[in-house]
Amino acid sequence: MPNELTPDEEVALRATLEEYRQEHRALDVAIERLAHDPLMDQVQLRRLKKRKLLLKDIIARIESRLIPDRLA
Numbered sequence: 001m002p003n004e005l006t007p008d009e010e011v012a013l014r015a016t017l018e019e020y021r022q023e024h025r026a027l028d029v030a031i032e033r034l035a036h037d038p039l040m041d042q043v044q045l046r047r048l049k050k051r052k053l054l055l056k057d058i059i060a061r062i063e064s065r066l067i068p069d070r071l072a
Contacts, residue, residue, distance in 0.1 A: 010066065017062045020055050027052040 005013065031048050034040045 024055045
């Protein structure tokens with residue numbers, strides 16, 4: 001099957017996935033902190049939220065590559 005990952009590719013993809021998950025969690029914390037700051041920068045908050053959404057999409061794509069397609 002052409003879309004199957006080699007063991008090395010899978011290890012690398014799982015490591016990348018974990019990095020993105022960590023960044024996503026860190027953004028959660030940063031966004032929460034900023035949301036409670038009365039002097040918060042709305043532009044910065046918007047950028048962080050946008051990055052968090054992008055990471056969510058990337059994480060979903062990586063997870064779907066790692067899940068074997070058992071219906072095929």
